[in-house]
Amino acid sequence: MISPQDRLEQIQRIIVTAEQMRSIESRVFAAGMPIAALMEKVASKLAHRIAALYPLPNPRRVGILVGPGHNGGDALVVARELHFKGYEVMLCCPVSKLKELTEGHLRYATSLEIPCHPQIESLQTCDLLIDGLFGFGLERSLTDPIAPLIEQVNHWHQPILSIDLPSGLHTDTGKVLGVAIRATQTLCLGLWKLGLLQEEALEHVGSAELIDLDLPLTDVLAVVGDSPLVQRGTAQAAIATLPLSRPPTTHKYKMGHLLLVCGSRRYAGGALLTGLGARASGVGMLSIAAPESLKPALSAQLPEALIIDCPETPEGAITAFPSSFSLDSSFDAIACGPGLTSDATAIVEQILASQCPLVLDADGLNILAQQGTIPTLQNRQAPTILTPHLGEFKRLFPDSTVTECRVTAVQRAAQQTGAIVLLKGARVAIADAQGNTRINPESTPALARGGSGDVLTGLMGGLVAQAIAKLPKETSEDLRTSSISVDLIQSGAWWHAQAGILAAQERTELGVDAYTLTQFLIPALRQQVDAADSKTFSN
Ligand SMILES: NC(=O)C1=CN([C@@H]2O[C@H](COP(=O)(O)OP(=O)(O)OC[C@H]3O[C@@H](n4cnc5c(N)ncnc54)[C@H](O)[C@@H]3O)[C@@H](O)[C@H]2O)[C@@H](O)CC1
Ligand SMILES: [K+]
Incomplete structure (x- = not known):
C-alpha cells in the first residue's frame, strides 16, 4: 500500500x-x-x-x-x-x-x-x-x-x-x-x-x-x-530530478561540457549572467563563446570558464566562431542567445545546423523566428529547448492561440516543432512533442526584470549538458532526445523560481536584480533540499 x-x-x-x-x-x-x-x-x-x-x-x-x-x-x-x-x-x-x-x-x-x-x-x-x-x-x-x-x-x-x-x-x-x-x-x-x-x-x-x-x-x-500528460511541478519532483549527488569516481567531462554562445559589447552582461547561471548548475566544464572584446570581463568573473574569443562586428556582435574552432562532439550541450543582438545570425544558423543538444533563448529565438521556426526545427535531429517569453513566443509562432490558453499553445508549439517549449511568465508552462506538460505553480514578480531569463538559460544549459553527459557516447538521437524530459526542464524552472522567491524574502521584491538572483540559486536549493529531508525524517 x-x-x-x-x-x-x-x-x-x-x-x-x-x-x-x-x-x-x-x-x-x-x-x-x-x-x-x-x-x-x-x-x-x-x-x-x-x-x-x-x-x-x-x-x-x-x-x-x-x-x-x-x-x-x-x-x-x-x-x-x-x-x-x-x-x-x-x-x-x-x-x-x-x-x-x-x-x-x-x-x-x-x-x-x-x-x-x-x-x-x-x-x-x-x-x-x-x-x-x-x-x-x-x-x-x-x-x-x-x-x-x-x-x-x-x-x-x-x-x-x-x-x-x-x-x-x-x-x-x-x-x-x-x-x-x-x-x-x-x-x-x-x-x-x-x-x-x-x-x-x-x-x-x-x-x-x-x-x-x-x-x-x-x-x-x-x-x-x-x-497524466499535464502535471503540476512540485519541489519533491524537482529535487528527485536534479543531478544532486555525483558518482564518487566521476570526472569533469562526465559532468557535462556546456558551450554558451552569448553576449555582445552592448549586452556584455548577458554573457556574464548566463555564465553565472550555468556555474550554479554544477556543470563539469563551461566554455563561453563571446566577442573577443568581452574576454577580460568574463575571465575576471568566471575564472573557471574557457573563453572562446570570437571575431566581432564593428558594433561588437559575434560574427562567427574563430577559424581554429570546431563545433564538434566535445560539447554535451549549447545554450545560445542572451545578448547576441540580431547581428549574430550566421553563428545561430551554424548552431541550429549542428548535432548538439541546444537551449535557445532571447536573440537566438528571434533569429530562429526569422529563419522560419517550424521548418528549421523540423530539420533538427538533436534535442532542442526553446525558452521564450510571451513576445518571443508570438514571433516564433505567429499563428498561435497563445492569448486563448497558454498551456494549449505551448503543447501545440512543441508538437509542431519537436522541441521542448518553455513559455516564461508567472506560471511557466513546459511541453514536449508528445504532449507531456508541466506547470510551475510558484514564482515571484521579482523575477520580472532584465537578465533573469539569461540566468535561466545558463542554468538550463548546465542541466541539459549533465543529462546528456550521462549517456553512452553512441546513444541514438532518439534516446538523447528522450533523455531530456519535461521534468528536467521543469526542475530548472522550479529552481530558478525558488531562487527568486528566497531572494525576494530576504531583500524585498525590489532587491532581486539578475546578478543577485545568481547568488541565491545555491542557497535556495540548499533550503529546499533541507526542507524535503526534514519532511522525510518527520514521517
Ligand atoms: N458533489 C459534491 O458532493 C461535492 C462538491 N464539492 C463542491 O461542490 C462544487 C461543485 O458543485 P456544483 O456542481 O453544485 O456546482 P457549483 O456549486 O459550482 O454551482 C453550480 C450551480 O450554479 C448554477 N450556475 C452555474 N452557472 C451559473 C451562472 N452563471 N449563474 C447562475 N447560476 C449558475 C448551476 O445551475 C448550479 O445550480 C465544488 O466546487 C465544491 O465546492 C466538493 O465539496 C466535493 C464534494
Ligand atoms: K467559490
Whole structure:
C-alpha cells in the first residue's frame, strides 16, 4: 500500500479539468460514498483550516456568500462549524433556487439562528468573507444579481477566502466569466483545478492551497491516467530530478561540457549572467563563446570558464566562431542567445545546423523566428529547448492561440516543432512533442526584470549538458532526445523560481536584480533540499 505521504505527493502533481473532477466524484459516489458525507468531510476540513488561518478573537465576524450549488452547500456547512467554534457568522444568499442538499443546510443554519441576508451590504462590517458562490459547476457568465454583488465585494477591504475556486473563474481556462471574486486565498478542494494554474487567474486566486479530501488514488488515476500528460511541478519532483549527488569516481567531462554562445559589447552582461547561471548548475566544464572584446570581463568573473574569443562586428556582435574552432562532439550541450543582438545570425544558423543538444533563448529565438521556426526545427535531429517569453513566443509562432490558453499553445508549439517549449511568465508552462506538460505553480514578480531569463538559460544549459553527459557516447538521437524530459526542464524552472522567491524574502521584491538572483540559486536549493529531508525524517 502507498504511504499517505507518497499519496499526497502524487495528488499534489495532478491537475484536473471540471469534467475530470466530475468523473472522479461520480466514481467515488458510485462506490458508496454518500454525497452529503463528502460535503461534511470537505467542510469540516475547511472550517478547521479557516480557524487556523484566522483564529479568534480577531476576526470574529465572518460573512459567508452562499451560491445555489454544492459550493454553496460547502459554505453552509463551514458556516455551521464556525458558528459552533464561536465566530459571529452571517450569510448572504442572493439566489432563491438551491440544490436540495444546499437547501437543507440553509434551513438548518437558519434554525440555528445564523442570520441570512438577501442583500450583500449587511456583510460589509464583517472581518472576513468566505466565498461559496460557485465552484467547478459554473458554466456561463455571471449576470444580475450575482455580478454586481461580486463587483461590490471586490471593492471592500477585508480578506476573502474562496472555497475551491474564486467564484466567476472558469475551472479550466482560469478566465473571468463576466466578473470574478478577487480572493486573498483559495482553498482548492481535493485536486488542483487547471484554471487555478493559468496566468489569467492569478489576480483572483491569491495564495492557493490544496485541501486533501482523501480521494482514492485509484479513482483519480482511472480518470486522469497513470501517467497524466499535464502535471503540476512540485519541489519533491524537482529535487528527485536534479543531478544532486555525483558518482564518487566521476570526472569533469562526465559532468557535462556546456558551450554558451552569448553576449555582445552592448549586452556584455548577458554573457556574464548566463555564465553565472550555468556555474550554479554544477556543470563539469563551461566554455563561453563571446566577442573577443568581452574576454577580460568574463575571465575576471568566471575564472573557471574557457573563453572562446570570437571575431566581432564593428558594433561588437559575434560574427562567427574563430577559424581554429570546431563545433564538434566535445560539447554535451549549447545554450545560445542572451545578448547576441540580431547581428549574430550566421553563428545561430551554424548552431541550429549542428548535432548538439541546444537551449535557445532571447536573440537566438528571434533569429530562429526569422529563419522560419517550424521548418528549421523540423530539420533538427538533436534535442532542442526553446525558452521564450510571451513576445518571443508570438514571433516564433505567429499563428498561435497563445492569448486563448497558454498551456494549449505551448503543447501545440512543441508538437509542431519537436522541441521542448518553455513559455516564461508567472506560471511557466513546459511541453514536449508528445504532449507531456508541466506547470510551475510558484514564482515571484521579482523575477520580472532584465537578465533573469539569461540566468535561466545558463542554468538550463548546465542541466541539459549533465543529462546528456550521462549517456553512452553512441546513444541514438532518439534516446538523447528522450533523455531530456519535461521534468528536467521543469526542475530548472522550479529552481530558478525558488531562487527568486528566497531572494525576494530576504531583500524585498525590489532587491532581486539578475546578478543577485545568481547568488541565491545555491542557497535556495540548499533550503529546499533541507526542507524535503526534514519532511522525510518527520514521517
Ligand atoms: N458533489 C459534491 O458532493 C461535492 C462538491 N464539492 C463542491 O461542490 C462544487 C461543485 O458543485 P456544483 O456542481 O453544485 O456546482 P457549483 O456549486 O459550482 O454551482 C453550480 C450551480 O450554479 C448554477 N450556475 C452555474 N452557472 C451559473 C451562472 N452563471 N449563474 C447562475 N447560476 C449558475 C448551476 O445551475 C448550479 O445550480 C465544488 O466546487 C465544491 O465546492 C466538493 O465539496 C466535493 C464534494
Ligand atoms: K467559490
